[in-house]
Amino acid sequence: MLIDRINQAIAYSHRHNKKVAVMFIDLDNFKTINDTHGHEVGDELLKRVANRLTTVFRDTDTVARFGGDEFIAVIPEVEDIADITRLADRVLKVLGTPFDIEGEELFVSASIGISLYPDNGQTASELIKFADAAMYKAKEEGKNKFALFTKELHEKSLEIFILKNRLHRALERKEFLIYYQPIHDTNTRELIGCEALLRWKHPTKGILSPALFMEHLEEMGLIKDVGEWVFKEACMRAKEWNLGVHVNVSPKQLVFKDLIEFFRSTVKECEVNPELISVEITENSLIKVKEEAVQILQGIRELGIKSFIDDFGTGYSSLLYIKSLPIDGVKIDRFFIKSMESSKVDRTIVKFTVELAHSLNLKAIAEGVEDEFQLMYLKELGCDAAQGYLFSKPIPEDEFKEYLSKFR
Secondary structure (H helix, E strand, O other): OHHHHHHHHHHHHHHHOOEEEEEEEEEEOHHHHHHHHOHHHHHHHHHHHHHHHHHHOOOOOEEEEEEOOEEEEEEEEEOOHHHHHHHHHHHHHHHHOOEEEOOEEEOOEEEEEEEEEOOOOOOHHHHHHHHHHHHHHHHHOOOOOEEEOOHHHHHHHHHHHHHHHHHOOOOOOOOEEEEEEEEEEOOOOOEEEEEEEEEEEEOOOEEEOHHHOHHHHHHOOOHHHHHHHHHHHHHHHHHHHOOEEEEEOOOOHHHOOOHHHHHHHHHHHHOOOHHHEEEEEEHHHHHHOHHHHHHHHHHHHHOOOEEEEEEEOOOOOOHHHHHHOOOOEEEEOHHHHHOOOOOHHHHHHHHHHHHHHHHOOOEEEEOOOOOHHHHHHHHHHOOOEEOOOOOOOOEEHHHHHHHHHHHO
């Protein structure tokens, strides 16, 4: 019915030289409410949201629940875009008032994307897709906002579509590479390991970092195959070089029930000493699978593989939670290392993190070490290891072999 209403509005607007607005409304952090209060409360909240939305729009407008916590409004006969932006403001305000459910006040906000016919799209599917893209822009800008679809957003959406289309067969085409960044002992400067970092050799864009495509890999369900390929490559290099290799594990990989079994079979197949392998999992990833985290990490430990919390200090986990995890070490986020020289607060945070790690019998590795001051300070603190541009940027496999030979 939603699609039919959009098509009717397009037909009418085409005849009368008017515009149609499609408003994509996505509730912010709805999953948190579901997780903390239960699905019954979440369902009731969705009903209350729907009721409030119907008070904002005209009888000639259409409001539909599109799926999950997403709603779409269709506003025909638009004469002035300013009317639509004022309407979006009213939606944000009406949803900003707390909801009283079972005697408890619940707060919710929304991110809204707006597309227009004929300015942005000619069909219902185009208008929905472009309103969705604008909604994501509103989320990126801080949520509880609205954004209009623009030519720049269209170009970005097209670029992402082309990128994702190529990404589908990148593994099959052997376009993925692994770069390795050395990890050194802070005291002796001895090379003690490296981190395996995924790269994509795009046919026209060159070498791309995972920041540009990892989200798409996860969204498209490709992370399992790519993640397994990276882990196997890391195992083979650890065996070949007799050197510790750290491998990043995506939060999406943690939900796969056969993850531990895959680790076990791959280590066996590659005939690598499992003690040479370390998996890195971000602090926030562990929080997302809080109940299963101990079980996952315990399974990793039983294989003889080490585990580190990556980006330590940037998440929201409690010290009690960290204490309960069967891990081998933490990696101090580069943000704190970068500011050590200029910020007493960051120096204190790094000092506290190293002391905390050692008090729990954990190793502490600093990321993003770029100069001698940082290394000397980390050495004074007793930080176990460091990686960063002071030693080397991430480099391809053949260059890392040369780097390794110099230290041997």
